[in-house]
Amino acid sequence: AYEVLALDEAAIVALLRFHREQAPASNLRWTLPPDGAITYWLQDHLIIPGYDAHGDPRFISAVTTETLHQDNTAWMAKIVDVGALVRALLPEWQRRWLAAGIGWHGALTIAVGDLGTVALGSTGVGIGLIDPETVGDVAVRVTAAQFVQMVLGYRPVGWIATQAGAVGVNGALGLLSALFPHGWPMIPASDSF
Numbered sequence: 001a002y003e004v005l006a007l008d009e010a011a012i013v014a015l016l017r018f019h020r021e022q023a024p025a026s027n028l029r030w031t032l033p034p035d036g037a038i039t040y041w042l043q044d045h046l047i048i049p050g051y052d053a054h055g056d057p058r059f060i061s062a063v064t065t066e067t068l069h070q071d072n073t074a075w076m077a078k079i080v081d082v083g084a085l086v087r088a089l090l091p092e093w094q095r096r097w098l099a100a101g102i103g104w105h106g107a108l109t110i111a112v113g114d115l116g117t118v119a120l121g122s123t124g125v126g127i128g129l130i131d132p133e134t135v136g137d138v139a140v141r142v143t144a145a146q147f148v149q150m151v152l153g154y155r156p157v158g159w160i161a162t163q164a165g166a167v168g169v170n171g172a173l174g175l176l177s178a179l180f181p182h183g184w185p186m187i188p189a190s191d192s193f
Helices: 009-022 037-045 082-100 144-151 157-161 170-179
Strands: 105-112 116-123 127-129 138-142
Touching: 009 037, 082 116, 082 127, 082 144, 082 170, 105 144, 105 170, 138 144, 138 170, 144 157, 157 170
Parallel strands: 105 138
Antiparallel strands: 105 116, 116 127
16 A cells, blocks of 8 residues: 555554455555654554564564655645645744743744744744734844755754754743744655655
């Protein structure tokens, strides 16, 4: 199967049984996000028949994970309208800000390449958009590509801080990490080019 989606444990078990009946094999290959609920469930529940739990587990596994990374494939989302993107992200940023419990007061400006400036203000309780001409207490500059990587969780903010073109990111690691958490982006196998 190229991709698998299941909403609960019963659905996962039903899919496993279905695939076993369709093509009995010693191995089953599913393309799953590495941090997805199905991946976690499989890692926690699949057992190897006849395996002695007191044996050495380093050399035996019921679930094998593999990550494919292709350098310089030139595939990346492109920002067309940074203002529209920021307005769309604002509700999520507000949730993340509150969840992180950041009590910071001030203005944060993020210059995104030559596309424009994101200006966020906080009174300690929440975060909102402010006039982009505001001089931020904390000013950051990143390339458009770095901003896309942060928005999509493709690279952690700490990594972005070490890259050419990123200025002031180290001084805002806590703030930016709350807004742009690192995740596991995944392109589904069916989304082939």
